[in-house]
Amino acid sequence: MSRVLLGYWRSSSSWRVRIALNWKALSYETVPVHLVADGGRQHRPEHRAMNPMRQVPVLLEDGVPLSQSVAILEYLEERYPEPPLLPADPWLRARVRQLTEVVNSGIQPIQNLSVMQRLKGEFALTPEQAKIWSRGWIEQGFVALEALVEKVGGQYCVGDAVSFADLCLVPQIYNARRFAVDLSPFPRLTAIEACLEQLPAFVRAHPSQQPDAV
Ligand SMILES: N[C@@H](CCC(=O)N[C@@H](CS)C(=O)NCC(=O)O)C(=O)O
The missing domain is CATH 3.40.30.10 (Glutaredoxin)
Structure with missing residues (x-):
């Protein structure tokens, strides 16, 4: 294969x-x-x-x-x-998918490269205005995620097992830092990130470890 x-x-x-x-x-x-x-x-x-x-x-x-x-x-x-990257329990699986979609549907698509390019090109936003756009969507999504993790989180986003939700969280926090989002209102999210970034699968996947990193 x-x-x-x-x-x-x-x-x-x-x-x-x-x-x-x-x-x-x-x-x-x-x-x-x-x-x-x-x-x-x-x-x-x-x-x-x-x-x-x-x-x-x-x-x-x-x-x-x-x-x-x-x-x-x-x-x-x-x-x-x-x-596994999904829990066995159907309710917890649904929770993982719920948190995953907050990032996958609720944050990332609204601030991805093509959206930013269009805002700066067709709508003549300055780079700083485009950053404010991104920051707003990330912050709104993180408010939701922080509240959800308070209910269902443990060491990781859903309980104490790594799941799809964690795979979405870590890259989104990296993006948040690129856009200078203040992460202090999201202590649970950053604590989970700190646990995840110790894991070898996460270490090897980091952008800095990729062959095309600049
Ligand atoms: N929903 C898609 C989103 C993919 C996506 O937005 N990819 C970005 C990089 S993270 C991309 O290729 N952007 C190129 C562009 O916007 O022109 C997925 O989860 O795969």
Whole structure:
């Protein structure tokens, strides 16, 4: 079985998938797709053929592409269930998916690269105004996450087992720091992040460890 991950070192969605692959000890080759160089190589026809959304990540197993990071996480969990990234209990699984979607639907898509480029291009926002846009969505999502984690969290986002929610949290906090979000109102989220960043699967998935890191 050949396994290739098309990604970008600082892409939060690619980072989620890297953690999952590491967690499940699945070997893979990294193929970087530079999202900025040459106007963004995700727009090239060969990439669009694999992901018509013109985004990373794309996971290829034996050359067959799958995009959308959460769909990839679900696939990996079903195909390679051990060690798990979802709890056994259906209610807790739903909770994991709930927290995952706060990041995946409620934060990341509203402040990703193409949104920022459009705000600065078509709508003439200054870089500082675009940052304020991103910061607002991250803060709103983190207020929700902090409250949810207060109810269902433990050492990690949902109880004491690492789950999809944690895979989404760590890259989103990294992004929050890039946009200078004040994290002091989110002590539970940053405490969970501190536990997660000790784990080898998370260490190896960090942007700084990727071959295309600059
Ligand atoms: N929902 C998608 C989001 C993917 C996404 O936004 N990828 C970003 C990097 S994190 C990207 O490729 N951006 C390129 C662009 O916006 O042009 C997923 O989870 O895979």
